[in-house]
Amino acid sequence: MYPKAIENYFAPTDVAEVLTLLNQYGEQAKLLAGGQSLMPLMKLRLAEPQTIIDLNQVAALDDIREEDGRLHIGALARHSEVATHPIILQSYALLADAARNIGDPQIRNRGTIAGSLVHADPSADYPPAVMALDGQLVVAKADGSTRTVLVDDFLAGPLMSDIGEDELVTRIEIPAPVAQSGGAYAKHSQVAGDFAIISVAAQITRDPSGVCQQASIVVGGVMPKPCRAEQAASLLQGKAIDATLLTQAGEAAAEEVETEDDVRASADYRRQLIRVTVPEVVRQASARAEE
Amino acid sequence: MATANAWVGQSIKRKEDRRLLVGDGQYLPDIVLPRMVVMGFVRSMYAHAKITSIETTQAAALPGVRAVLTGADVKHLGSVLSDMSTPNLPGETNRPIFWPLSIDEVKYVGDPLAVVVARDKYTLEDAIELVDVEYEPLDIVIDPEHALQADAPRLYPDWGDNVLYHQHIPAGDADAAFAQADLVIKERFRCHRTGGQPMETRGCLATYNPGEGLTLWLTTQRPHIKRHLLAEYLNLPHSQVRVIMPKDMGGAFGTKAPLYREELMACHLAMKLRRPVKWIENRQESLMNVGQGRDQIHELELAVKKDGTILGLRDRILADCGDARTAIYVGFAMPFLGAMYLINGYDIPNVDIDLTCVVTNKACLTPSRAFGSFAGRFALDRAVEMAARALEIDPVEIRLKNAIKTFPHVSAVGVHVDSGDFPGSFAKACAALDYDNFRQEQSEAWQNGRYLGVGFSMGVEISGVPSEVLVPMERQPGFGVATVQFDAHGKVQVAEGDSPHGQGHETTIAQVVAGELGLSPEDIYVTYGDTHSGPFAAGTIGSRGASYTLSAAVLAARALRPKMANIAAHLLHIEAGEDNFVFRDGYAILTRDESQRVPIAKIAEVALLSPTELPPGMEAGLEHTSHFEAETAGMHSCNVHAAQVEVSPDTGEYKILRYVAVDDAGQPINPMVVRGQIHGGVAMGIGNACMEEFIYDENGQQLTTTLLDYHIPSSLDLPHIETIEHNVPSPHTPLGSKGKGEGTPGMVPAAVANAIEDALQPLGVKITDLPLTPERIWKLIQAAQSKE
């Protein structure tokens, strides 16, 4: 439970400096954001970086703002900030739901959105939430270039994400939802603050008559990464959301999403939770869209 | 002189809390000695294997490493268990032979097979990684029923089988009872592996010099018992062994009562290296090694008459004790006591209990709050519920019909229960829940597709264990002991032999001593934990604080009053004996003329600072030690708990809407402290019954070695716990007080399971296994529906 010795520790103050250090130390370096995933791994000696590049002194990496029709969330935005930010509560409620569900207050005060996405735990709360919102990551490289990658592509598998040794996630971008949109997120866990057995994120856009124009539903807590329930979402499209339709969507999601057994739950039970949770979350998202 | 004790029954704030809340506590890790080194273990990665080689040279060569030892290096110390450290129970016992480190063979994942000593923890873990062990895997036995089979792999080839302990406990005539029964409930109940996981893990700091011998700071519930076992094992004179429990300890719950192999290793290394050796267990080691309790299968039968009278009980109990390699309890003392307490608060005259304890390739069972009785109490209270349902009798009525009615009571198997009042406790629980109207509410809820239920549990909890039981069971005394000693400034030191760590002794003992001596709790300071400055006692176990230890303090304080009165009379130049004085508000006051009074501080000053003023011929000093032994073979607290739940039939998830605990503390000394014990006990019970489980896979790998996988509840997972007092003073303690807290978790599993099953009556679900995870409940619902 004590990490292996590290040789270098850097606390750069701007992004350029981070990138230079990444370029120099590359594969033996690890970026340290909130430390809520990296430190446990180091203490278990499952990660043994020689160099730590601490991001916590980097200025302006944590701001949250709307710009050009997109929400920008700085890589270092803490879970607690996302959970309480007025803009997010107003227009991206499902993201706040997800952030509020993570761990406990200490973890939410330290952990960051980029750290969570890079860590890519299939049972974590942000990945399905950001997927349901069609979020993308902005990634910077030492050569000054940046690339943008859709979160669906960024999440590669259990604890695997599409990030190079010399790359830094600088922010997450989410397209602003059109009018009459709403989202919700819920998870089932064995104890409060634990990783999800199953979680569901849904984002719905309705027209004034209550007909669903656009739906995206993502299920977390499944392997190898959160899964879009496409069939369920397309069932909703063009229809007025009622109890029967919700049940059908739950059935469809339970049918299409592959589940597995592990210490927390069996595949069958996960399927049942999907069946029950999808309707609940879609109903809440739809109610928020109406507001 | 029977004056009422003015401080008894007052919820004053705990004296302990200030230091704990502001971070001034003194825990083991706070103790640092010059030249100190740290110790850590290389532990088995296999559940059962031959060790074919251990390569230590690389580890030993690492700068900063002070020693690397393997089993071969400690063989000369001899086997850990002696007569003194093995339970001395009736029945057939096999005793495992083992050393502080395993030699040649490992028997569970986590088994210590080599030890490393280094200058710091980082180097230590680097070195542990460098020890290269080669194993040849052996067949394993994980399931206790498999362990009983003739062809099962053996843990101890010198035994004839895998049976650690067996006892048959018959009483009355069970066969006749079953022959007369109108209804027989026959069910197999399974309680999983779960128990205590204290916030502070195990740890110790050992130091040795040939002049003074060995000093061991140890996270322990029983410093005195450890001391004499250490002296015996290490072959040191008793005068050369001192054990100190640090002032504060982050919980124990039973897990710090046994003597462990790691502690012996630290002592040996301190002696060998002549350096202070510190060991602090990490959380993974803790989850691999301690707090694994319960783990029993009960094949239980109840013989019941139509009117609900329970005529008899048969139970075949199989306990999975793991590898059985800890001293004092050796994995089977818990199931033994659990079997003795099986019938508990019920008056069942005819019983036939057969207990078999087996060894498996898992960690040794260790004690956990509610000791061995958690599983049995679940099984019996479930079976009673099933009988009630089959006979269409109300669950409260069937319990009242079969509860102990007259006290003192001796159970069929010989457990003495001094006092209690089950009808009174049930009445309060039912009133709190508005039980009379609940059934109506429940059927309306069912009609609306909501599933509400209520469940009860009842039983007795140990209020200390008398010598009569403790001497044979654990070879140690049950008396409580305290020295009450005035200092020269009129303040009073109470030295006790137990080692409290959350039970609030510093407050409650101060309250009673203050009351007996006419002082304020602020005038009293309680000390404990050091075998060189406190009296010999068994330790903080089995709710003996408020029953035994506190009673000793009361008796010792009372014993000082004649001398105090004599000094007061002398200072007032009058003739008067003890009965002529009351002690109040800091004064010895003459009853016939209250203007005649002497400050108690003055009396103490005369006794200690200016003995020239003492009455002629009187010995200086003002102190007394009392040993309290109750004049009964058992004191108990009788309790009723009830849970109200709502279950979601779609997911099996449920919410405990109400949890009502009606508890008997005899005479509470500090009702707030009692409530705290009950809150903690219920929380632990809910965690154990509903969420926590030590899981081993088919290879014997433990899958729950972090708190991410072993799910302890937090406040967010717990209901509001409503505590209601229903106190029946014990006739056997000077203040009527009873111990409280140890047995509390045992009340929980049946109350919650009964409530869930009650809620799901329309679906016909039957609960026999723990833990009560939503998935388990959902599967039961699925199974019941597919039967329809």
Ligand SMILES: Cc1cc2nc3c(=O)[nH]c(=O)nc-3n(C[C@H](O)[C@H](O)[C@H](O)COP(=O)(O)OP(=O)(O)OC[C@H]3O[C@@H](n4cnc5c(N)ncnc54)[C@H](O)[C@@H]3O)c2cc1C
């Ligand atoms: C007890 C406990 C309970 C938890 N419960 C939950 C839960 O219920 N739900 C949940 O979702 N999560 C949970 N977590 C995980 C938590 O959310 C972490 O905060 C998160 O996964 C990692 O974020 P971080 O900022 O702490 O990242 P760090 O631990 O600092 O880093 C994680 C990884 O991301 C990399 N990294 C960090 N920032 C960047 C960046 N800007 N660019 C590139 N790479 C980067 C790091 O190098 C590292 O590899 C829990 C954690 C703990 C300890």
